[in-house]
Amino acid sequence: MNGLKVLVVDDDPNVREIIRLYFEKQQIRLFEAASGEQALDMVEQAAPDIIILDVMMPGMDGYDTCRELMKLYDIPVIMLTAKGDEFDRVLGLELGADDYVTKPFSPRELMARIKAIFRRMQSKRNAGEDDSRHIIEYGGLSIRLDRREVLARGEKIAFRPKEFDLLAHMAKSPGLVYSREQLLEQVWGYDFLGDIRTVDVHIKRTRSKLSDFGFDCIHTVWGIGYKFEVGI
Template sequence: MKKADVLVVDDEHKIREVVRMYLEKEGFSVGEAADGREALNKISAGKWDLVVLDLMMPGVDGWAVCREIRKTASLPIIMLTARDAEVDRIVGLELGADDYVVKPFSPRELVARVKAVLRRTRDGQKDPGEADQASLSYPGLSINPDSRLVLVDGKSVYLTPKEYELLYQLAKSPNRTFTREELLSTVWGYDYFGDARTVDTHINRLRDKLVKISGRTSFIATVWGVGYKFEVKNELSQ
């Protein structure tokens, strides 16, 4: 299998050096960028399998880089930050980051997370046999697994990879309640390092996008104390 190409973006040379050493030891091909602008230039110029992205950088920060990446690509992103505030983690996840690591961190743990994210991307981001899955269609909503195109009232809606996977997982089993733990396991993978609040953050973001286009109540219902379900009401089928 081809070596995975990982771009490490951090304004601290020592951190880039340590991360590079540990990743190369595990067989990864590693590139470096010292700031957000250099990162965007290298991302546009080459093909990368994953980006390790520091949030707090002068000039173009990690949030801006993440936004630019997500405008055109589903490139996996692991964010690094020295701040452990919950709002930072939530903003990062809402922007489409796949994982979040707080400094100071163990290089071995970071390598484990890189492997886990790449494994999900290559082997588990799509459900086994997803290419053979049927399109889903409900009044006001359709999902095409081949193109990952989601239409709400005939209008396309941009979803991050995880938002799409959550929607598809829920919609393919209408009215079935999924616990947060089930969704974490299915969408993020059993070895995800995060917690159940990750699901809540993505569900809220997904709901906002669906409601913004449809102008009506979201298709996703909260089952208090349990989790979420894709709700097919009588009025949706009329």
């Protein structure tokens, strides 16, 4: 992970210092912001590979900051949430965060989450090279594996990386029913440390984006999981 650039956004200087001291030993370049406003100003210049974003901050909180980041950048985000607060975790994932860590946390755990995200990203890139000439098409819906794009009757739908991975994985086997556990293992990877409800959050967000363009493709199979099927 040498050369990795990380932006940590937290109004607590003690939290930033704990992360900084640990990351320096890992030869990771760390940028610090004490507020959401400051973070948005820094992203363009710092060009971080990943952002660690606290939820509870004065002024622009982590939710608002995450919303703005998702509009402008395609950078993985790990959110720092209150211990045991499920609402914080789910809302962060719905906004597009890739993972979360509950406070108090160990820098070692945070580092493990970062490594897991980049292993999954590399795995998806390698898989994309194998699928570089494939296009999945169903009645006006086109999923381009080479460009990682989804087109609805020629109009591009904006998907976050994990949303695209989920849709593409299911669309490759239409009609096949996946349990949440299977999707977590096959899309997120065996080393994912988050909650299984992550699957439900991403399904909801992916389904909503498709429905905005008139596609009802992802269906719930009650008691089992989900399947991709067009035209039912």
